[in-house]
Amino acid sequence: MWHLYTMELDYKKIVFVLPSSKRISSPYSYKRCGDFFLAKDLKAGFEKLGYNVEYRFREDYDNLNLGDAGNVIYFKGYYVYKKIPKDFVWKRKNILYVYYMEGLSPYLLQDADVVVSASEKFIEHHVKPKGLKGYVVPQFTNPERFKNDGVEEDKKTEVLFVGSNNYGADRLSVKYAKELGLNLSLYGKQWNKKEYADVLKADFVDNDELHKYYTNAKIVLNDHRAEMAYYGFVSNRIYDVSASGGFIFTDYVQEIEQAYGDSIAMYKNFDEFKEKVVYYLEHEEERKEMIKKAQEITLKEFTNIRAAEKFDLILKNIIK
Numbered sequence: 001m002w003h004l005y006t007m008e009l010d011y012k013k014i015v016f017v018l019p020s021s022k023r024i025s026s027p028y029s030y031k032r033c034g035d036f037f038l039a040k041d042l043k044a045g046f047e048k049l050g051y052n053v054e055y056r057f058r059e060d061y062d063n064l065n066l067g068d069a070g071n072v073i074y075f076k077g078y079y080v081y082k083k084i085p086k087d088f089v090w091k092r093k094n095i096l097y098v099y100y101m102e103g104l105s106p107y108l109l110q111d112a113d114v115v116v117s118a119s120e121k122f123i124e125h126h127v128k129p130k131g132l133k134g135y136v137v138p139q140f141t142n143p144e145r146f147k148n149d150g151v152e153e154d155k156k157t158e159v160l161f162v163g164s165n166n167y168g169a170d171r172l173s174v175k176y177a178k179e180l181g182l183n184l185s186l187y188g189k190q191w192n193k194k195e196y197a198d199v200l201k202a203d204f205v206d207n208d209e210l211h212k213y214y215t216n217a218k219i220v221l222n223d224h225r226a227e228m229a230y231y232g233f234v235s236n237r238i239y240d241v242s243a244s245g246g247f248i249f250t251d252y253v254q255e256i257e258q259a260y261g262d263s264i265a266m267y268k269n270f271d272e273f274k275e276k277v278v279y280y281l282e283h284e285e286e287r288k289e290m291i292k293k294a295q296e297i298t299l300k301e302f303t304n305i306r307a308a309e310k311f312d313l314i315l316k317n318i319i320k
Helices: 002-006 034-048 106-111 118-132 174-181 206-217 226-231 238-245 256-263 270-282 284-301 305-319
Strands: 008-015 054-055 067-077 093-097 112-119 134-136 155-162 183-189 200-202 219-220 250-251 264-265
Touching: 002 093, 002 226, 002 238, 008 034, 008 219, 034 054, 034 284, 034 305, 054 134, 093 106, 093 305, 106 118, 112 305, 118 134, 155 174, 155 206, 155 270, 155 305, 174 219, 174 226, 174 250, 206 219, 206 238, 219 238, 238 250, 238 256, 238 284, 250 270, 264 270, 284 305
Parallel strands: 008 054, 008 067, 067 093, 093 112, 112 134, 155 183, 155 219, 183 200, 219 250, 250 264
Antiparallel strands: none
16 A cells, blocks of 8 residues: 555645535435535635546545545535545545534544634534644635526515425424515425415525526525524525525524624514514615625625635645
């Protein structure tokens, strides 16, 4: 194995190891998997910096075939894998990218050269106390995909939610909207088709068309899992909707307020939801002002290129 330890590596090559599946029939198929689209956008950002990026999928996990790639980024999404595979090329740089905590194994943290996360609290509580290196890179959007293409009559909605009901219970924002009898348009998987028959439009929206739905809704709803909100993992929907010129209404997360101030509408409970959703539906000019401010912040601070630049610095600072 001596030659593996000393082989020449190309540090302008990166392999993304994804929780997505390359099988179209899989429920985690890359064609419908949020993890894949996150990776696709980050790949585009890296390529702007001159990197060559390849994907590996969950089916490849036992034989990643990394070749001479100098860098590997393991995406910790919904799929649970327990350890980073043993790599005999010791100069290869391995990053664990954590943006989803469920099922996270401590062995993954220990096996990586560095851990990158969108959550500063996660890094401070779970990475640095173990003596590991951790860095914060906020989640992001790709403004080349999430943009304002203008009005499309067939995609106009009053209150919109696009997402699956995989929390095991109704999403809070959807639950509130349904209780209030709002003019809701719901798209996503795992919703009770009998209970939501009057608002469920389809179980899937093509990711390349998603920005058009965001742009043409008066209000786009968002919410976070309790654990994600606690650690400050901001939903990518915040960035995607604001980049698209849409108005987003989300549950309160401190990190959103810190980044966006009062340009993102938030609620802390049902009463606030009720009061604010009615108010914003009736005040179009105020919605437009907030949309403009939020979009400016997103396009300045939370793009895929900005994220790739931060990853680039991290990679360059790993000395092996």
